[in-house]
Amino acid sequence: MALGSSLLTTVLLALVVAASPVQVNKPLVSLPLVRRTNSTGLSNLLAHDQERARNLKERARAKLEGRAASVEATNAVDTYVVSVGVGSPATQYSLLVDTGSSNTWLGAGTSYTKTSTSTDTGESVSVSYGSGSFSGEEYTDTVTLGDGLTITDQSIGVASSTDGFSGVDGILGVGPVDLTEGTLGDSYATIPTVTDNLYSQGTISTEVLAVSFAPATSESDANGELTFGGTDSSKYTGSINYVPLTSTSPASEYWGIDQSISYGSKSILSSTAGIVDTGTTLVLIASDAYSKYKSAVGGKEDESTGLLRISSSQYSKLSTLNFNIGGTTYGLTANAQIWPRSLNSAIGGSSGDIYLVVGDIGSDSGEGLDFINGYAFLERFYSVFDTTNAQVGFAETQYTSATSN
DSSP states (O other): OHHHHHHHHHHHHHHHHHHOOOOSSSOOEEEEEEEEEOTTSOSOHHHHHHHHHHHHHHHHHHHHHTOOOOOOOOOOOEEEEEEEEETTTTEEEEEEEETTOOOOEEOSSSOOOOOTTOEEEEEEEEEEETTEEEEEEEEEEEEEETTTEEEEEEEEEEEEEEESOTTOOEEEEOSOGGGGTTOBTTBOOOOOOHHHHHHHTTSSSSOEEEEEEOOOSSTTOOOEEEEESSOOGGGOEEEEEEEEOOOSTTGGGSSEEEEEEEETTEEEEEEEEEEEOTTOOSEEEOHHHHHHHHHHHTOEEOTTTOSEEEOHHHHHTOOOEEEEETTEEEEEOTGGGBOOGGGGGGGTOOTTOEEBSEEEOSSOSOSSOOEEEOHHHHTTEEEEEETTTTEEEEEEOTTTTOOOO
16 A cells, blocks of 8 residues: 555656746746836837737737738837847847747847858848847847857848837747748748747756746846746746636637736626736727726826826725636736836836826727737746646746835
8 A cells, every 4th residue: 555655746746846837956947127218119018019909910810811911110118138149159139028928030230150160051031020120031040048049040130121120139039839831931840939949959857947037126127038949937926827828819819818808806807818928018808898997996008108097096096907817816906007207208207197007909809819818917926837738837036015115
């Protein structure tokens, strides 16, 4: 009996380990993330995020229908960037981290420097984003992430034309690989992402990307971290809860999940599909849900920023905004629902006003992409993007209930 119990315990432990993205046989490498505010696109923060949402929906639908997507581009307002080395010897480029796209490219700012490891594939590449666009040539080169992660023959775009990427050199695309389909000339082949190649080349043991942020208090805060190959337990509290990727289109084309949202005890959005996106600044919710939220908080749209504005009295009465994901509730406290007041001027707001970070996605629920959990959500929770197990995970952090805003 003891032997049987021991064997059962061993088997169960093995299953738990197999299902976990945490690996101990290869060291994790983390890169610092720096918040950047784009000074060329501050007039209406909400409009920029809504344009990205429309672009994400259109790109997914176009892919499913086998046609090209054409969406007007706008400038991204609030982003996070990471320093990436390309070439041998490496030139450092400041790349925007985007879970809503998967092409890695550069040339928007610092020009591409060819070295002995640079190879022109002879193929053209182009991508349109809600935050801009680029076109150019596809190369392969050595890419270095931090001190311990080197990728050989990584496919990268070298831009000859860009729009909407002021202050950055390009994008580090860490979305699902299928998002690269159709970006190479007339080919519908996919391009392995940096995480794909880190895994296939044996540099990391599991295809996992973990992201941690702290709420920002300035326009250039070094307040985030990107970890490849596992999770960093020093960045979160409690346990990470995982949910499978949604099967509902078009959210299923991205890092899509199912969730419901309530304001206090009042339901404002029934369980539906949406995405987790590092390229979106706010929390965007379906128009019908937004109307309920707006009514509950008593806010008014601000003409300068596009955000809901509330009084100090209304702020003191804010209830927690609860996100139910896979049976676990993640709450945005009153402080987490407001834009950092130290950054009001950066978005064209008044220093003494209070703005909310919850916005209207621009369409009613039922479209298959009814919310976007952007930075305003991600800065309060540790997030894990697990390709190996087709799941996304979240955990609380020391900043979940912080009052820094």
